[in-house]
Amino acid sequence: MTSLYADAIHTLLGDLCHSAGLRAQQREENIDDTWKALVESGFLNALLPEEAGGVGLSLAEALPVLQAAGYHGLALPFIDTLLIRAALGIDDSEAEQAIALAQLDASGDSALLLQPALRGVQAVIIASGEETLLRPVTGREGAQVSLGPIQQRFGFAVDKLALGAFIESAWMVGALQRLLEMTVDYANERQQFGRPIGKFQALQQQISVMTGHGHSAVVALSVAAGGARLNEGRLLLDPAHVAAGRVVICEAAQPAADVAHAVHGAIGVTEEYDLQLWTQRLLAGRRSCGSDSYWSRQLGTFCLDGNDRIYATVQEKLAPAL
Amino acid sequence: MLEWPRPARIPPEDEALRSEIRAFLAEHLPDLPADILSRSWMGFDAAFSRKLGAAGWLGLTIPSEYGGAGRNAFARFVVVEELLAHGAPVAAHWIADRQSAPLILKFGTEAQRQQYIPAICRGELYFCIGMSEPASGSDLASVQTRATRNERGWQLKGRKIWTTMAHHSHYMIALVRTAGGPEDRREGLSQFIIDLSLPGVTVEPIRDLTGDAHFNEVIFDDVQLPPDALIGEEGAGWKQVNAELAFERSGPERILSAIMLLECWINWLREHGHDSADEELAGRLAARLAVLRAFSMGVTGRLAEGESPVIEAALFKDVGTGFEQSLPPLISDALGRRPEQPLPAELERTLVYTAAIAPSYSLRGGTREILRGMVARGMGLR
Numbered sequence: 001m002t003s004l005y006a007d008a009i010h011t012l013l014g015d016l017c018h019s020a021g022l023r024a025q026q027r028e029e030n031i032d033d034t035w036k037a038l039v040e041s042g043f044l045n046a047l048l049p050e051e052a053g054g055v056g057l058s059l060a061e062a063l064p065v066l067q068a069a070g071y072h073g074l075a076l077p078f079i080d081t082l083l084i085r086a087a088l089g090i091d092d093s094e095a096e097q098a099i100a101l102a103q104l105d106a107s108g109d110s111a112l113l114l115q116p117a118l119r120g121v122q123a124v125i126i127a128s129g130e131e132t133l134l135r136p137v138t139g140r141e142g143a144q145v146s147l148g149p150i151q152q153r154f155g156f157a158v159d160k161l162a163l164g165a166f167i168e169s170a171w172m173v174g175a176l177q178r179l180l181e182m183t184v185d186y187a188n189e190r191q192q193f194g195r196p197i198g199k200f201q202a203l204q205q206q207i208s209v210m211t212g213h214g215h216s217a218v219v220a221l222s223v224a225a226g227g228a229r230l231n232e233g234r235l236l237l238d239p240a241h242v243a244a245g246r247v248v249i250c251e252a253a254q255p256a257a258d259v260a261h262a263v264h265g266a267i268g269v270t271e272e273y274d275l276q277l278w279t280q281r282l283l284a285g286r287r288s289c290g291s292d293s294y295w296s297r298q299l300g301t302f303c304l305d306g307n308d309r310i311y312a313t314v315q316e317k318l319a320p321a322l
Numbered sequence: 323m324l325e326w327p328r329p330a331r332i333p334p335e336d337e338a339l340r341s342e343i344r345a346f347l348a349e350h351l352p353d354l355p356a357d358i359l360s361r362s363w364m365g366f367d368a369a370f371s372r373k374l375g376a377a378g379w380l381g382l383t384i385p386s387e388y389g390g391a392g393r394n395a396f397a398r399f400v401v402v403e404e405l406l407a408h409g410a411p412v413a414a415h416w417i418a419d420r421q422s423a424p425l426i427l428k429f430g431t432e433a434q435r436q437q438y439i440p441a442i443c444r445g446e447l448y449f450c451i452g453m454s455e456p457a458s459g460s461d462l463a464s465v466q467t468r469a470t471r472n473e474r475g476w477q478l479k480g481r482k483i484w485t486t487m488a489h490h491s492h493y494m495i496a497l498v499r500t501a502g503g504p505e506d507r508r509e510g511l512s513q514f515i516i517d518l519s520l521p522g523v524t525v526e527p528i529r530d531l532t533g534d535a536h537f538n539e540v541i542f543d544d545v546q547l548p549p550d551a552l553i554g555e556e557g558a559g560w561k562q563v564n565a566e567l568a569f570e571r572s573g574p575e576r577i578l579s580a581i582m583l584l585e586c587w588i589n590w591l592r593e594h595g596h597d598s599a600d601e602e603l604a605g606r607l608a609a610r611l612a613v614l615r616a617f618s619m620g621v622t623g624r625l626a627e628g629e630s631p632v633i634e635a636a637l638f639k640d641v642g643t644g645f646e647q648s649l650p651p652l653i654s655d656a657l658g659r660r661p662e663q664p665l666p667a668e669l670e671r672t673l674v675y676t677a678a679i680a681p682s683y684s685l686r687g688g689t690r691e692i693l694r695g696m697v698a699r700g701m702g703l704r
């Protein structure tokens with residue numbers, strides 16, 4: 001069943017995210033049409049219960065759908081909106097805005113996006129004491145967005161950083177998968193010394209290391225999703241699981257990007273060639289919503305505070321989702 | 323391209339074994355210091371293996387008619403994981419339980435199955451793997467040990483090296499040449515079950531850099547083997563050996579070799595306090611361990627479905643042993659950030675032992691470079 005959803009989202013994103021489409025997204029051109037197509041796909045409610053008009057997928061079941069966004073390089077807050085709707089229990093089909101996470105600044109009228117690489121953000125959620133607020137975006141300058149009046153109040157706090165770390169990680173995993181495919185394809189196509197460069201053992205060993213990072217990252221996302229549960233119908237992530245998955249995904253980013261660029265040679269560092277769209281966003285993703293150092297420290301404190309053997313903690317508190 | 327990993331979770335009925343094996347370990351695990359427990363699957367204790375066998379913890383995937391538990395790969399995962407995580411001395415039965423019994427079950431005749439498997443499941447019969455030779459390491463197909471057919475069965479001549487636990491084993495399953503020459507490569511190789519007590523067999527232990535003697539050189543000087551020493555098909559040795567590898571490379575033993583060191587260090591931090599750098603390192607290691615464990619569970623899931631994920635297992639082993647090998651230098655550096663603080667002797671000995679033996683993690687069971695070559699092939703590059 002899940003693979004049907006994954007196929008559908010891949011088809012849709014494949015249409016929206018061709019080379020020119022991705023560049024248009026960067027410039028925020030035709031972005032409303034792109035968003036409209038995503039809204040109409042119904043995927044924004046993938047994690048909402050069926051009673052609330054959703055698809056009722058568990059987080060583990062939805063992972064392939066989330067990864068698809070990074071795989072296709074989508075710059076719009078698709079994963080964000082999907083998860084934020086689930087975390088806040090927003091099932092209002094009238095207001096299917098593109099929502100991202102932000103941190104209110106001192107003025108009270110503007111905020112910083114936690115994921116500055118996003119494009120086409122129409123609204124943000126921000127924390128306000130024990131409440132969470134949804135506010136529309138009225139303008140944007142870099143990572144800073146100006147906000148309109150409060151649109152909706154939720155009477156509970158959301159762990160924004162854990163949510164953001166999960167969202168960014170899901171995107172990065174899709175990107176890592178795409179980079180690995182692009183790199184293998186290129187190694188098989190590009191010829192030097194009369195043979196495909198992928199026949200050289202030096203590159204084979206590097207690509208094998210990159211494969212290890214890509215596969216570890218896919219597994220890591222299922223660890224990040226572990227411990228997620230529904231609380232009064234709302235999705236709640238477990239910060240320790242998110243931390244464990246996020247650390248490994250962040251650690252994969254630089255070495256994977258390095259191999260991808262090494263294999264692609266000069267063409268890989270051109271504006272025109274698509275590789276850079278993924279490598280740049282992947283590397284930026286490492287520092288959005290807490291890098292590996294940040295989440296390692298959180299997780300380390302969690303482990304050291306307990307009395308269990310560290311391996312027992314891994315077994316009992318950091319198991320993957322299924 | 324290699325298929326992306328599919329997460330798998332341990333089924334509840336297999337997970338239920340965990341509390342039982344933990345209770346068994348609480349009662350029977352010898353009380354040993356961490357540096358001795360660190361030997362784990364290099365630590366020989368026949369009495370402990372027999373206790374495991376008697377309690378039904380061996381041969382978990384073997385059908386009950388041969389003395390096993392008739393369960394799936396996950397049941398074995400749970401039990402092995404607990405044994406290794408606690409540093410249980412499992413070397414005596416380790417290879418017999420992991421590889422030899424499944425191999426004999428798959429390729430053996432009914433008589434061979436009856437002869438060996440029940441005793442393996444009881445923890446009484448120990449096996450070793452005879453693949454490497456002095457001139458054949460990574461290039462396994464170049465083995466020169468030869469079995470020649472004669473009127474009484476086979477005559478065996480040659481030598482094996484690095485054979486773990488040969489000095490404590492009853493039998494070796496060896497890959498040898500039965501036809502052709504080195505130029506025939508993967509053709510003409512066969513597997514034999516060799517009784518190590520036969521005349522003409524000499525086992526000479528080799529000491530490793532820590533002073534332990536776990537591996538050996540085994541010399542076959544015209545050893546007369548009975549006809550039924552051949553296991554499986556004559557000439558099919560290469561194929562049979564490769565079927566073992568997914569079992570050999572995918573288990574939790576590929577992430578737990580240095581676990582005692584990690585546990586010791588964490589305990590030390592809890593007793594002596596930690597700073598932000600310690601917390602960050604502890605978190606990184608816990609994160610990597612959690613993901614590697616899930617990785618191993620995923621590969622085990624494919625074994626449980628009857629697949630033979632040889633390449634995935636090679637990939638997992640490469641990443642897993644890289645993690646294990648990173649522990650001594652990282653922990654060494656973390657401890658050395660407090661030069662005035664003395665280390666307890668047990669932690670020091672555990673660190674010294676683990677640091678010395680760690681290079682072997684990515685040699686035994688196929689070197690890192692060979693595994694990466696296999697992965698590259700799986701990715702469509704070769």
Ligand SMILES: Cc1cc2nc3c(=O)[nH]c(=O)nc-3n(C[C@H](O)[C@H](O)[C@H](O)COP(=O)(O)OP(=O)(O)OC[C@H]3O[C@@H](n4cnc5c(N)ncnc54)[C@H](O)[C@@H]3O)c2cc1C
Nearest residue numbers: 451452453454459460484485486682685686687688689691
């Ligand atoms: C602790 C321990 C236990 C062992 N137990 C057993 C056992 O029970 N039974 C058994 O049969 N064997 C055993 N071995 C042997 C093990 O399988 C071999 O060490 C291994 O296969 C490598 O062979 P080698 O040591 O001869 O190294 P070599 O094959 O000589 O390799 C040396 C170096 O060259 C590299 N290399 C070789 N060929 C290539 C290539 N084509 N491309 C790139 N690089 C290459 C290797 O990766 C390595 O870095 C054990 C080894 C150890 C360390």
